[in-house]
Amino acid sequence: MATTAVAEAPRMAGMRFGRAARRYGWTVAVYALLAVLMVTTIIIKPDYGAFEWNTLTLAALPLAFAAAAQTMVVLSGGIDLSVGPLMALANVLALRAMLGHDLNYSLGVALIVLLEVTLAGALNGAIIVLTRVPDIVVTLATSFIWAGLALLVLAKPTPGIPLDVQNLAQGSALSPWVPNALLLLLVVPLVWIPLRRSRAGLAIYAVGSDRNAAFRSGVNLGLSRVLAYSVGGFFAACGGLALSMTTGVGSPLAGTYYTLSAVSAIVLGGVSLAGGRGGILGVVAAAYILSLIPAVFIYLGIDPNYGQMIQGVLIVIVVMIGGLGAVLRRV
């Protein structure tokens, strides 16, 4: 507040680095944390190889998609507690339609499933916008609706995802060090980067950042929020399909555990739960971190109950470091 407009202009040039550090610092730090964890893992387990790397990418794939879905919604200033059930819905829809079909047919099915669950996500958004009920309540309620629908589609876990489809995620076609699951993850940047640069994507940030200013800037608030939920639905569908591919089965309870893990992942990935701030790249790294930690505990042979404690403490510490700045600045 201390500078006048006039004084500000010439000082700009020297501030670029500091600004970049502020703006992307968290993302860089998350990747650094991932790197440190990877190095630690390799020290703990010197024979860490392609198999283990493949394990990690497979485990991180659905979580990364779930976290991407949550990121979209949170950026727009909402929260989606129905990410898990949406994944389950995509998962069972895929099984019902792919059962006994070949790869090409199944890919067609996948597209339709993506569309259907994107629409379900859009419906989440539409209900929120039309009823003006807070996001957390609507998605809490719709989480039951999607879970019920999934059960209607498929009453019990059933195998039958075609092997060719499973191979899209399992295995590594290019090189043992480039698992297919890693290639599938490219869907995230392929959707994210164009969206981030488009006016529609800016509008999603805008509604999450400051609704009043967004409105005055001519942003259609309702539409932008629905869009955010739709893209969230799309990513959730990707997550559900990823589960289909990694497990080969359809299960009405698939995805249940990803709702809250996705919230941990996005916070760790630097997305502000208040909306409007953060990106998806850090979130992907966070999904890898959260998938790596249980593996490290197994490699170390740590009692899993301690593992759960340690994971909770780790999250607390990381988010507290974020808050530490505030504490120090105040004193």
Added chain:
Amino acid sequence: MSTRAVTTVRLVQQHSILVLIALLVALAGLIEIIRPGAVNANWVSNILEFAAPLGILAAGQTLVVITGGIDLSVANVATAAAYIMASQAPYGVTRGIVLGLLVGVAVGLVNGVGVAVFRVQPLIMTLAMGLVVTGSLNVYSQAAIRSVPGVPAVIHAMGSATVLGYVPVSLFLWAPLAALLIVGLRSTGFGRLLYAVGDNLEATRLAGVRGWQVLLANYAACGFLSAVAGLVLAGTVNAADLSLANILLLPSVAAVVIGGTSIFGGSGTYSGTVVGALILTVLNSVLTLLDVPDAVKQILYGAIIVLLAAAYTRVLSPE
């Protein structure tokens, strides 16, 4: 809009609890339609009995939501308190109860430190603390497998006994607690400050309030209330296992929001939450008695919550 209509709208807005009670009555009516004769004194007594633990759990949640936060560790805390109480009870009932409650306060304090001092988002702080509590409880349970977790008679009686045939004993705990909270929120300094902190933390700072003290005390209070809820729940079902209250986490949030407390903080009442807890308990009852497939029940449960919240939001904010 006619003056009379305006007055009616005003009246309803100022007494939003009336809308909620009307919704509650409507749901009870639905049960009576599904199964004539089902709504009787016994039923009312059951509803109160099962709403009590949820209502107390949602009490802590209400306090936190009023300050603009959310506590996702309430259910873990309730479970931990109940389990520790039950497993320590063989060494003394009082000891069990005190230790159980202490666990609640301790976890609440840690949440409070994270939120108030380190400015961590409440959602992530309490989510992570939930993991810590559950992990610790599992470790404890393995260490404690040699002692038998048993719910002492006094807790069992508090959770599920009735007096005069129909009045649940837990009501004698819940009702005074509710009265204390309703009055306390409205007319104690602490209550005022909860609203103030939830409305505008910066403004309370300028008014000379040390916000961290308020938040810290609040999360501790929430932890305490969660622990109480856990003990009551253990009494209601006469057992304490390692996932006792987990099923009440989402309902505790739903009860608060259906009860008209703004998820963004700064407004709300515990009386609304009480009715919200009753509504959810009645809704469970509706679904038990309804003869449709479980999948349809889940869809109905979700749909009814959206409709309730939407109707409520519409009536109360006509702008």
Added chain:
Amino acid sequence: MAALLVAGFALVACGGSPSNGGSTATKYTVGVSNTLTGNGWREEMICSIKAQAKASGVVSKVIIANRTTDAAGQIADIRNLISSGANVIVINPSDRDALNSVIKQATDKGIVVVAVDQAVSEPSAYVVTNDQVAYGNLGADWLAKKLGGKGNIIEMRGINGVPADTDRHQGLTAALAKYPNIKVVKQTFTNWSLDPAAQQMKDIFSSGIKFDGIWTSGIDSTVVDQFQSSNKPFVPIVGADNNKFVQELATLKDKGLTGAAVTNPPPIGGAGLAVGLATLQKSHSYDHVIHLTPQVWDNTTADGAAKLAQTYDSTLDPYYSVAFDVKPYTTYTKQDLIACQGPG
């Protein structure tokens, strides 16, 4: 492409199983994968595996992957157990079919995989299960007989969509098909949680639904409690071999409680490990699929009553199973189980 794949597998093979040969030949590493935490039955199962590992004397280390997760998470856990050099992996599968490819990967490396509690469809795995279809079938059959083939019953299931729940329901339906005059008048899902079961029971009481018997999927003593706190006369109740339910069957008989506990022993985990170790040591050749048929302990017969009275253990958690071993597979003592300590 194929060459790359082969190369990949070669790499994996080198990297994957470091401690298979050499100095640790006589001592084995055991991996355990479980996907539900905070559940007494599962905790007891894990304790039985630890106890059996210690009792066997040939296990140097037990690595446990235990978190609440789904099939995808379990796949990752099993792969990590493979990486950790496990020689035997005991899994409680979260899905019958989803784990097949990872199990195949493990058995291809010479790891013995034993699925306990619930079956998997991968043929290279050993399956040592409590037969859940039989669990539903036997309990329902007992109840129908008890009611003289006529009457209304309430079916209190577990979690909708979980394999064990589906299997038990299937068994129950098959059993009741033989009794056309037995009607399921109410079906509820307890989510295997105490609180919903309790409320459902009380709601059913106050609604005036007429019923003559109750089949539960394991939340049993909570149901008995509701009869007591509501002062309702008991009807026949089918539950599991949970400690408190066993006690109630034994002690409340004179107050009119008739019922049956259908066994579902958690030490199936220990039994699975015993099978796995025997296979590894080639000391005994087991069938790939071993179904334990549940027993029905009926408090109205002399045998059943004696069994109930004998197995109740006042030093055990109310919702823990009273079964502490699965003969002839397990070799540990009850104290070993309660100590819940692995080797080392």
Added chain:
Amino acid sequence: MAADPKDTPVTDSAGLLEASGLVKHFGPVVALRSADLRVRGGEIHALMGANGAGKSTLVKILTGALTADAGTITLGGRTRSFHTTSEARKAGLVCVYQDPSLLPDLTVLQNLKLTATPLSTFKRYLVELGLEGFDLQTMPRELARPTLSLLDLARALAIEPQLLLLDEITASLPADLTVRVFNVARQLRAEGRSVIFISHRLAEVSALCDRATVLRDGKTVGVVEPAQGGEERIVKLMLGPVADLVAAEAASPTAPATGAVAVEVRNLKAGTLNDVTFTLRFGEVLGVAALEGQGQQELFDCLAGVRRPEAGQIVVGGKARTFRHPADAIRAGMVLIPADRLQALLRQRSVRENIALPLVSRFSRWGPINPRREKRQVEKAVKRLQIDTRVQSEVRRLSGGNQQKVGIARWLVGGFQTLLCFDPTRGIDIGTKRQIYGLVKELAANGSAVLLFTSELPEIQLACNRVMVLFGGNLVDEMPAAEADEQALLRAAHGLPAEADVEREA
């Protein structure tokens, strides 16, 4: 995308915009009863009215943020009804608000993209507003408010609007930047385009505007030409019957006070503030005059315990104090009235809770509240400040002036010795403004000390006994209020050598 504004039919200079009979209800509340507004092509037209007169509602209807319940709007001869702000933008009608509507978390460039603003014209206007070389990758979150206002203005100008609305944009601008805004407005007029100018500062209106439409209680009550001595008429129209009352209170500068020392500031340093020393006495109102960002914010923040000084001492009651938290300052009797009233108020809570907040602020006061005592104290304060409490429920439903009064009333209840008023009348109508200054003087007369910063230099004489001028973080001048007319203050505030000194001594 935005249509080229030249597409809109060329207007005859008689009427670019004609709005007549506009009505708007919010539930039971009537915001506009019958508003008319006629703006010619090529004129700067002021829209005047007290807080709550309906100006904001009218602006929102014109720009498509709200839809009127009744009435017609014609723009360039065509009947229009905008449903979104972007429709209005496309028709060449755009508004710049007091609080800038740039999104804090998008870069400036992204903000431009969001609104489909042509970059080249934007850059041209940046130059005209004195922001050449501005880095478009900056995030608004990192910028000072005046800069944001100018950026917002440049963004609006970049679409070459036919009609530009400036909604109190000068309220948070320092004098030098206000001049730039004026120049741009005059330039638009010269090009045959029109500006609707909203401000509470009469001087600005008479300096800039051709005509003024005055609203009162949601109705248009007159159209005045301010330049021809119309100021008095505007005030009368705005205030209605209350006008005479206010006029009677017309203020005169007060003589310097000689009470005991309330606060002594020694060599205070913080941020821009650089080594400031002064004394504030009981019984006086000490004015602070400064352009934007000369250290006044830091000064007030340090005194109120909001931030810690880097060096120097604050001596209260003969003791040097360290304020770690506003609570420490409050205990020493120093309380702050911030410029942004919403910064200090609990918007969703009642007037009563807002005023009673200091009563429960300390840990020792967390217990039960004595409702009768509280009510008595609150009512006394409400009465003294003449707070309009017709809408009792929530503070956010009060008008800006009444909100500010609530902020002050809080300290009448809470108790204080030194009042730190930081631009307390920003965006408040004349009637309330005078009331607030009257109250400030009264408080001083009753023995309190008041430190008052206002961004409206002409008003310093209204309230103060003595004025000090900050420039570049230093105290550059100090004078009795009697001598602190606008010219003298402006000169000092710009750091120019004061010829006034010579005259004063003469």
